[in-house]
Amino acid sequence: MTLDYSQPTDDESGVKSFTATLDNQTAVNGRPVASGLILNLLTDLNARDHTLALTATDNAGNVATPSVTFSIVVTPASIMGDVGYFLSSHDITVNNEANSLLQKLRAGAAYRAAGDCARAGEVYQSFIGELVAQTGKKVSPFAASIMIADAQYLIAHCP
Secondary structure, three states: OEOOOOOOOOOOOOEEEEEEEEOOEOEEOOEEOOOOOEOOOOOOOOOOEEEEEEEEEEOOOOEEOOEEEEEOOOOHHHHHHHHHHHHHOOOEOOHHHHHHHHHHHHHHHHHHHOOOHHHHHHHHHHHHHHHHHHEOOOEOHHHHHHHHHHHHHHHHOOO
């Protein structure tokens, strides 16, 4: 996702100050919130609602603060994409580990699609258990934490 907005202008009094924030912060992972900031939705933002706000003050003291709220959600397909991404980034270091995780995710997705949230939850808990067991071995702590949070989201948001 790329944040794309224009700095405000004021032809009458001029712009005194301008600030952009994401979730009331002026930086994301140490990078300033600025037009053109590219965010990796997997690693930069959690699955929840987020708000981008722009605050401009002109030289006459008038303040404008437009904002937009958007949601990051996890889907069965997106968590499978997590595994592929982390395998390619070497945060999952063994192909067989990725295959084992994907097998669990496919089963969880099938139960979820059939409306069997209890069994889907059991499979996603098994996925979490495997990640916990492999953290620091075949899966980096960084990747494990993201995928565990995504699996917990799927458990909590089963239709």
